Amino acid sequence: MSQNEVEKSVPTLADVASLANVSTATVSRCLNSPDRVGKDTRERVMKAVNELGYAPNFGAQALAARQTNTIGAVIPTMENAVFARGLQAFQEELGRHGKTLLLASSAYDAELEEQQIRALVARGADALLLIGYDREPEIYRFLEKRGVPTLIAWSFNPAETRTAVGFDNRAAMRALARDVIAQGHRNIACITAPTRSNDRARGRVEGIRDAKIEAGQDPAEVMIVETPYGIGTGEEAFRQVMAQAPDTTAIMCVNDVLAVGALRAARALGVRVPEDISVTGFDDIEIAALADPELTTVHVPHREMGRRAAQRLIEVLQNNVIGQSKELPTEIKMRQSLGPARKA
Amino acid sequence: MSQNEVEKSVPTLADVASLANVSTATVSRCLNSPDRVGKDTRERVMKAVNELGYAPNFGAQALAARQTNTIGAVIPTMENAVFARGLQAFQEELGRHGKTLLLASSAYDAELEEQQIRALVARGADALLLIGYDREPEIYRFLEKRGVPTLIAWSFNPAETRTAVGFDNRAAMRALARDVIAQGHRNIACITAPTRSNDRARGRVEGIRDAKIEAGQDPAEVMIVETPYGIGTGEEAFRQVMAQAPDTTAIMCVNDVLAVGALRAARALGVRVPEDISVTGFDDIEIAALADPELTTVHVPHREMGRRAAQRLIEVLQNNVIGQSKELPTEIKMRQSLGPARKA
DNA sequence: GAAGGTAATGTAAGCGCTTACATTTTATCA
């Protein structure tokens, strides 16, 4: 020992160094690349580390190493099960690689999202995960200027240049719409979340129109009701469709939550699903299978998406190259809420 | 201008200072305590900041200021809606005060939780939010040694000394159990999540026993089935109760997810709820009101808890004092799944 | 056994910011 007065404060690298009788450089090497240090030296240093209960100072490390081992994510909200699920997998994978998650949410508000992105960058996020492509070009410019690698999730669009790990929202909904049309439905309504600065919702709506066109029908026939995310808003939207377009035989919702709302409203109104009207969702979250009738929907591999996104970002940090976009497959879950169109 | 060669790299405080023709100290003051700087100087500096697109370097700031403005939280999992909801509110409130959330999850695993706590501290979390009291004393010692203020959420137990913002799990369940007993139930079963290192679940189970005792009944009569969190596991547990204790007239579950599982199993088995058997939940998440029959449960103010927890932690960082524990009220939501006990 | 190479360690220069303290400018008032 060679101590001074009180051992009050937190030990630093230098304390460890002097205890182990080596230079700070050696201690640093011991901690960061142990094989570049002799065996007995290493043991001596590690012993000192334990004895002192040393742990590196984060700020100093970040400053000197120029990275924080922290990855940021900005999602619309954790209260939406799809994001909670994907993010959980994302965080788990990050943790497995020694990275930590910095999290912020935008409440589906573009301006708030921008603020949050800036905040995460200011907090030293080494890379960023963002949901969907839609965003002011200015933000992307900012990110590039700061050199923060960014990955898009939840969307995959071959027409876009940015790297994404996601699925083709439009194609997925188009596939489901084909099935709906195949059941004889022509008067289709769509309940959607706001499509402004939300390419996922917009793509899904487009998918329905695509299928109408394919079937030789007029895409303008599709009644669109835009409403915020929620069960209650889904109920209201259903009522609105019934009131304004009583001929409707199928309602396609851009997510399961709105669809469950529709189902509830149908029951309350005494409308039978699927005998009187069919309802479909999107996402395949837990309540989809729990609903009564069980909801026909599009299954999205949220967990896999989160996990892969994390892997991608970790790769970027290592190789400094963000690879190709990756499209994940979706799958139609045919359940009870979709049936043949009723006769007019 | 007074520049050298390429304006490639990220601008620093010094760049701003020389552009604005002031010292770095003044620039720093402009950014951190603007009122300590003259008006025109301030304007000149801010102009330079914008011109250069300057943003502070996180590591340097953290190192010099000895804080990161980052608050950590370790939760069991985001996939559980109660945590997603509470955390969402927590993060929103943090954001409102310029703090950022560092998030990790433990998957209900004590050892993983410890790792995550250490990781967040290593990433410079200024303070920590933890779920429940149960935890190795060693971890608390570590946190104290490192001087990281810690707040407990989701639990409130006057017998514990640590500061918490939560609710009294035991008392809440006791109250619900009283209502169950008042409906004539005596053969009560309890489906619970693992109670080891989970004082919330344990408290809820205890609450049932408390009520039994109050009613002059033997608390040992309560059949306990422990199973991991999930709808599927809830279903299984329900079957197990039916098989082993067919006299049971009420099943109290420690959370809504297990209860919904029980409800499903009941339907599959042709057991009517509540005519044949009553089922109760805990938490009051969305599916509780969506279930058929609607689930009688205990409403927990998750969002308020998250918000208050954030406020507390922010206070600590300012005043260096973590105040009194705060108990939040819960409320029994009487719905359809609880009814009178069937006659033997 | 001298030359040349490799492995282990040390030296010290930053990284970009905050802040205590020193200095200069401006305002106030007898």
Next chain:
DNA sequence: TGATAAAATGTAAGCGCTTACATTACCTTC
């Protein structure tokens, strides 16, 4: 108007770590 206080700004010393480069120790090899 000069003394004095208050406000504005500057100077410079760290904060604790990483890492390029320099140095030393230790093997090989012919």
